Amino acid sequence: xxxxxxxxxxxxxxxxxxxxxxxxxxxxxxxxxxxxxxxxxxxxxxxxxxxxxxxxxxxxxxxxxxxxxxxxxxxxxxxxxxxxxxxxxxxxxxxxxxx
Amino acid sequence: xxxxxxxxxxxxxxxxxxxxxxxxxxxxxxxxxxxxxxxxxxxxxxxxxxxxxxxxxxxxxxxxxxxxxxxxxxxxxxxxxxxxxxxxxxxxxxxxxxxxxxxxxxxxxxxxxxxxxxxxxxxxxxxxxxxxxxxxxxxxxxxxxxxxxxxxxxxxxxxxxxxxxxxxxxxxxxxxxxxxxxxxxxxxxxxxxxxxxxxxxxxxxxxxxxxxxxxxxxxxxxxxxxxxxxxxxxxxxxxxxxxxxxxxxxxxxxxxxxxxxxxxxxxxxxxxxxxxxxxxxxxxxxxxxxxxxxxxxxxxxxxxxxxxxxxxxxxxxxxxxxxxxxxxxxxxxxxxxxxxxxxxxxxxxxxxxxxxxxxxxxxxxxxxxxxxxxxxxxxxxxxxxxxxxxxxxxxxxxxxxxxxxxxxxxxxxxxxxxxxxxxxxxxxxxxxxxxxxxxxxxxxxxxxxxxxxxxxxxxxxxxxxxxxxxxxxxxxxxxxxxxxxxxxxxxxxxxxxxxxxxx
Numbered sequence: 001x002x003x004x005x006x007x008x009x010x011x012x013x014x015x016x017x018x019x020x021x022x023x024x025x026x027x028x029x030x031x032x033x034x035x036x037x038x039x040x041x042x043x044x045x046x047x048x049x050x051x052x053x054x055x056x057x058x059x060x061x062x063x064x065x066x067x068x069x070x071x072x073x074x075x076x077x078x079x080x081x082x083x084x085x086x087x088x089x090x091x092x093x094x095x096x097x098x099x
Numbered sequence: 100x101x102x103x104x105x106x107x108x109x110x111x112x113x114x115x116x117x118x119x120x121x122x123x124x125x126x127x128x129x130x131x132x133x134x135x136x137x138x139x140x141x142x143x144x145x146x147x148x149x150x151x152x153x154x155x156x157x158x159x160x161x162x163x164x165x166x167x168x169x170x171x172x173x174x175x176x177x178x179x180x181x182x183x184x185x186x187x188x189x190x191x192x193x194x195x196x197x198x199x200x201x202x203x204x205x206x207x208x209x210x211x212x213x214x215x216x217x218x219x220x221x222x223x224x225x226x227x228x229x230x231x232x233x234x235x236x237x238x239x240x241x242x243x244x245x246x247x248x249x250x251x252x253x254x255x256x257x258x259x260x261x262x263x264x265x266x267x268x269x270x271x272x273x274x275x276x277x278x279x280x281x282x283x284x285x286x287x288x289x290x291x292x293x294x295x296x297x298x299x300x301x302x303x304x305x306x307x308x309x310x311x312x313x314x315x316x317x318x319x320x321x322x323x324x325x326x327x328x329x330x331x332x333x334x335x336x337x338x339x340x341x342x343x344x345x346x347x348x349x350x351x352x353x354x355x356x357x358x359x360x361x362x363x364x365x366x367x368x369x370x371x372x373x374x375x376x377x378x379x380x381x382x383x384x385x386x387x388x389x390x391x392x393x394x395x396x397x398x399x400x401x402x403x404x405x406x407x408x409x410x411x412x413x414x415x416x417x418x419x420x421x422x423x424x425x426x427x428x429x430x431x432x433x434x435x436x437x438x439x440x441x442x443x444x445x446x447x448x449x450x451x452x453x454x455x456x457x458x459x460x461x462x463x464x465x466x467x468x469x470x471x472x473x474x475x476x477x478x479x480x481x482x483x484x485x486x487x488x489x490x491x492x493x494x495x496x497x498x499x500x501x502x503x504x505x506x507x508x509x510x511x512x513x514x515x516x517x518x519x520x521x522x523x524x525x526x527x528x529x530x531x532x533x534x535x536x537x538x539x540x541x542x543x544x545x546x547x548x549x550x551x552x553x554x555x556x557x558x559x560x561x562x563x564x565x566x567x568x569x570x571x572x573x574x575x576x577x578x579x580x581x582x583x584x585x586x587x588x589x590x591x592x593x594x595x596x597x598x599x600x601x602x
Contacts, residue, residue, distance in 0.1 A: 013415055014325065014326075014415060014460070015227075015327060015456060016384075017226065017227040017383060017386055017387045017390055018225050018226065018227060018415065019412065019413045019415040021387075021390060021391060021394055022224070022410070022412055022413065024391075025395055041391075042387070044326075044327075044383070044387075045325070046326055046328040046329070046380070047384070060419065061418065061419075061422050077419035080283065080410070080412075
């Protein structure tokens with residue numbers, strides 16, 4: 001069953017300005033290619049801890065500490081790989097029953 | 100005529116002189132150009148304005164905390180705190196609008212350079228550094244040439260920043276290919292000089308395969324240091340508390356009383372360290388808010404104007420290649436910086452501030468590039484070199500910018516120091532030229548960049564020329580070429596994200 005509300009997605013990096021913003025653009029592209037309505041934000045690790053989200057995306061070294069904050073936590077090594085991110089998102093969202 | 104003039108003066112003061120208003124308008128234009136729905140355009144422009152206002156609040160808190168920190172550490176080691184005639188807060192207030200215009204005009208010139216010269220194929224997209232380096236260039240120009248007309252500052256500053264954005268990803272590109280094994284994105288970051296020097300100088304230290312950092316295991320306890328908010332509060336707090344033990348009691352009392360009459364000095368010390376870290380966090384939050392709106396617009400423009408160009412991205416994009424090297428570089432850069440802090444104090448030089456963010460990202464850069472050529476010894480070397488550059492850089496450059504924004508020297512990466520040294524050095528050389536001095540700087544660097552790009556694009560041996568031609572075609576032909584599917588990848592992405600590409 002698809003969700004009625006747009007997904008909230010957090011792109012996380014060390015300071016929340018550079019790589020997480022690039023990741024946000026990649027994630028927006030990936031989600032729109034999947035046809036999933038979503039609101040993607042970028043932020044730093046500290047701030048992310050005080051937020052809620054359906055999906056958290058970031059480098060392994062950062063999201064390692066964010067495992068509990070969202071149902072779906074994805075690790076990304078390649079910040080520009082939109083197709084790769086789209087396929088791991090599809091798999092994770094399907095597991096959750098969101099698409 | 101008077102009416103026209105007063106309108107122009109009004110616009111200069113209230114639009115081009117106000118960074119918040121100007122950034123709001125630039126964002127508005129960027130979002131309209133991307134054809135975003137009207138609600139996104141309005142919300143985005145408002146967020147950008149709010150981001151600038153928040154940035155100013157953070158800078159205010161940061162500079163206040165810095166002054167207290169320096170006063171107490173100076174007193175503890177028996178020195179005078181570093182003096183300055185102006186602050187970053189005041190400088191951004193008077194020249195923030197100029198900085199915003201330099202970013203915008205500079206980016207357009209950069210786009211033209213990338214579009215015209217086949218060798219220049221990287222589009223600089225690291226937004227926060229686009230902002231800060233523009234501040235550094237503006238501060239250097241004002242410091243050396245005095246308060247010039249805004250138009251002069253914008254033209255000269257835009258040319259200089261466009262040259263830097265175009266050339267920086269190119270000089271680090273050969274080593275980036277070594278680190279990442281591919282060529283679809285470049286490094287756009289102000290640790291580039293450090294990375295370059297490390298990649299060259301660390302080579303004899305070891306073997307990248309045999310001594311690879313990724314065969315080491317780092318203690319898990321170090322992991323919380325990756326959160327720069329936490330490590331800033333902790334390290335600043337420790338240094339402050341230790342300094343308070345040795346500082347003149349009246350200096351500490353005065354700082355505490357300024358915060359709240361009658362508060363215990365030790366309570367104040369703890370709170371002051373957290374306020375310092377909070378100031379930096381707020382400052383970064385503000386930058387994040389307006390970048391989140393502007394950078395996608397810049398990317399949209401570059402995808403349209405220069406199809407097939409590759410982005411130059413922030414340093415953490417290389418961190419996944421060697422996460423252990425990042426931690427190793429960070430630890431060694433912090434250790435070296437703290438050791439130098441003690442040594443410099445002993446010599447009575449300067450009160451240094453451990454810049455945890457720059458120690459982490461610069462140390463990480465040194466670690467990754469050092470590891471790529473020489474394994475863990477290279478990583479330790481790269482981190483240590485970052486610590487040395489940051490410590491010496493702070494000690495030397497604070498007084499250089501004392502009439503404009505000296506705090507920049509505590510927020511700086513190695514490239515900032517290089518830019519300061521070059522611009523201020525040349526400024527002093529061209530001083531005798533009077534009003535022509537500032538123009539000569541732009542002409543010299545503009546021409547130099549054009550010559551380098553022309554030579555690389557059109558006159559180098561066949562191999563390079565061929566590489567340039569393949570930019571918009573299929574695949575690169577370098578020896579260390581990335582896997583062939585990469586170029587196809589990038590092109591696909593462009594279409595997916597809805598940007599029109601005409602290959």
